[in-house]
Amino acid sequence: MDDSAIYRIAQRFAGLSAEQRQAVYQRVLAEGMTAGQFPVTPRAPAASRDGGQPLSYAQSRQWFLWELEGGGSAYHITGALRLQGKLDMAAVRESFGAIVARHEALRTVFRANAEGLAEQWVMESGAFQFSEIDLTGSADAEAEAGRVARELGETPFELGTGPLLRVGLLRLAAGEHVLVVVMHHIVSDGWSVQLIVDE
Structure with a gap:
């Protein structure tokens, strides 16, 4: 089967209802295949979607675990980057705003529908938490930066x-900063974190 045929099949699969996709998925497993053999197809633009969209199987697991543990921080992805030299804080904030505008996963929230099943909702405009924290007056800025970074990483998401x-920009001294980035795993993974770092 050529790639264009596989892509057309994947597009048709993406357009099925949740129940229909489950039935196809069970049939695929029965045939000894995996869903990973299908290509990932682009979703329709957020503006053309009507209502909430179904979760992926990985997102469903994340939702279940988040509900089970009462919104803990076990599935937060946290990273920190030390920045040295002159830093334009407004440019850092604007850069994250542009990333959120470009990547709809970072504008997505998750809610239960009338049947109690979780759905994902992509917001037209995205907010993100950005904190500028000046630690230059601390007796031990390094230790305080570690404490603040842990707090940013452990604060539960809703x-x-x-x-x-969640982004924290910690000023340790003139020309020395630590950038802390925290995302929930339901909207990110190792690959997407690297994409954000690269951008």
């Missing part, structure tokens, strides 16, 4: 309202 991206 999946129903978002935002699911």
